[in-house]
Amino acid sequence: xxxxxxxxxxxxxxxxxxxxxxxxxxxxxxxxxxxxxxxxxxxxxxxxxxxxxxxxxxxxxxxxxxxxxxxxxxxxxxxxxxxxxxxxxxxxxxxxxxxxxxxxxx
Amino acid sequence: xxxxxxxxxxxxxxxxxxxxxxxxxxxxxxxxxxxxxxxxxxxxxxxxxxxxxxxxxxxxxxxxxxxxxxxxxxxxxxxxxxxxxxxxxxxxxxxxxxxxxxxxxxxxxxxxxxxxxx
Numbered sequence: 091x092x093x094x095x096x097x098x099x100x101x102x103x104x105x106x107x108x109x110x111x112x113x114x115x116x117x118x119x120x121x122x123x124x125x126x127x128x129x130x131x132x133x134x135x136x137x138x139x140x141x142x143x144x145x146x147x148x149x150x151x152x153x154x155x156x157x158x159x160x161x162x163x164x165x166x167x168x169x170x171x172x173x174x175x176x177x178x179x180x181x182x183x184x185x186x187x188x189x190x191x192x193x194x195x196x
Numbered sequence: 197x198x199x200x201x202x203x204x205x206x207x208x209x210x211x212x213x214x215x216x217x218x219x220x221x222x223x224x225x226x227x228x229x230x231x232x233x234x235x236x237x238x239x240x241x242x243x244x245x246x247x248x249x250x251x252x253x254x255x256x257x258x259x260x261x262x263x264x265x266x267x268x269x270x271x272x273x274x275x276x277x278x279x280x281x282x283x284x285x286x287x288x289x290x291x292x293x294x295x296x297x298x299x300x301x302x303x304x305x306x307x308x309x310x311x312x313x314x
Contacts, residue, residue: 121298133293
């Protein structure tokens with residue numbers, strides 16, 4: 091089955107840019123979606139179809155996907171962005187999540 | 197309001213059966229897939245399976261095929277996740293979520309905590 095690999099953790103100072111990667115075999119040929127999950131809460135979609143933002147998600151959140159790596163980029167990071175982030179794709183009639191990345195705002 | 201409302205927390209013993217629910221409202225329930233996602237304590241999200249309430253077409257992740265059953269009753273806009281014999285390792289938070297035609301989850305329930313302990 092298809093495997094998505096994320097770094098367990100990423101740390102960034104407030105106001106800086108965070109980049110969270112999601113690796114997979116030829117992931118650039120798939121549509122990648124990203125979810126944010128804060129402690130004790132359900133996940134929330136922040137990026138769909140590689141780079142589109144749902145309404146209500148700040149423009150600071152962006153995404154890209156090429157080759158074997160998809161990337162979620164959060165610009166001008168705020169304390170409220172501290173959360174777990176998961177990438178997700180569809181493969182062979184089922185979905186797959188990455189292992190998740192904990193974003194820490196220093 | 198568009199929402200998914202999940203049933204309440206459950207505490208069960210190993211070997212018992214269980215069925216949890218997810219009721220959709222505010223949208224056409226039969227026009228979207230409903231998926232189930234497991235999150236074990238302190239762990240990540242796991243995609244379990246989805247169902248299309250319009251015709252009950254169901255897909256399972258290979259990891260969960262045969263371990264759980266997903267069903268739906270479109271007459272009451274409710275999807276279900278059930279176990280015939282629970283194990284301690286089924287202890288987890290279970291989320292239902294609406295899957296868009298572009299195959300991402302655009303609406304989530306608040307989760308149902310299932311605890312299995314003797």
